[in-house]
Amino acid sequence: VRRHLSEIKDGRLLAAARSGHAVTLTISDVAGAPPSAIASGPTMPEGSSPADALGVLRDHDLLDAVPEAVVAHLEAAQPAAIGDIDHHSEVVADGHLAASAAVRRLGELDIPARAVTEDLRGFAIASATSMCESLSGTVAVLTGETTMNVTGDGRGGRNQSAALAGAIALDGGVPAVFAALATDGIDGPTDAAGAIVTHRTAEIIRSGGLDPRRSLGDDDAYPALAAADALVITGPSGTNVSDLWMGWRQDG
Structure with a gap:
């Protein structure tokens, strides 16, 4: 859920670059997980959507437990729109x-x-x-x-x-x-x-x-x-x- 409440997570930092070249150097504390799981993937989208995050809250009966602003954001937000970016990622330490x-x-x-x-x-x-x-x-x-x-x-x-x-x-x-x-x-x-x-x-x-x-x-x-x-x-x-x-x- 948290990756879709951030302006930089789930690929949104990479999307802000719009075009050009980008390199991600990652220090991982997530055993056996894909790079998109590290720090909620600022330059690597996981593949889920804000609608999926909303579904998680709904499935666990948490819609009434979170602030209204959270629900409103997830209802309006869209997945990161990553442009024509040459992106390379490397795990440098784990x-x-x-x-x-x-x-x-x-x-x-x-x-x-x-x-x-x-x-x-x-x-x-x-x-x-x-x-x-x-x-x-x-x-x-x-x-x-x-x-x-x-x-x-x-x-x-x-x-x-x-x-x-x-x-x-x-x-x-x-x-x-x-x-x-x-x-x-x-x-x-x-x-x-x-x-x-x-x-x-x-x-x-x-x-x-x-x-x-x-x-x-x-x-x-x-x-x-x-x-x-x-x-x-x-x-x-x-x-x-x-x-x-x-x-x-x-x-x-």
Whole structure:
């Protein structure tokens, strides 16, 4: 809907150029999506129309919930009229490039690593638990974005919850490491980008008087991870190419 409420989204910025040559350089944080989905496609129409957006509001019984000006705009608006423009687009950075860079750097350190081609998705806690249960002696690197079903009132973010879930999954096992990081340096409403945990992190949290499982259930991963000195605090990176997860477990 939002792409049809903007003067620049859904190709309208490109339409304003009228003619000539245009190049779009894109930094993508949308895992597995077409370029038109990034920032609602200022230079790349999706193919939908304002009438389609109006239909979405109608199908979800939201026509009476939005301002009258929104409905009036969608009723009158037309798709972007793009003229004779020679347009080229290029994704210059995304999560897969970040994952490849991580694998390359690990290789330079003589650490075997592989980039997992499947995008990271699903619920953060379940995805992290599943990943940590399947780790091997080759570092697995994934990129994408998970979701959270927040029911508690604690402090944290999806990567911190994923890291804490990983710490629980690895607890007391063979040597292992799991990292869950936001590439923009900001995970949830906190100053942490995420965390790096090991097979000993959950025990360290317990020794500090906290229950990692209770903290996870309360969506309160930040204090638990802080108690284990597991948080990664980089400050804002200035860009966002989704999340980056990495994990390793000693074979045998």
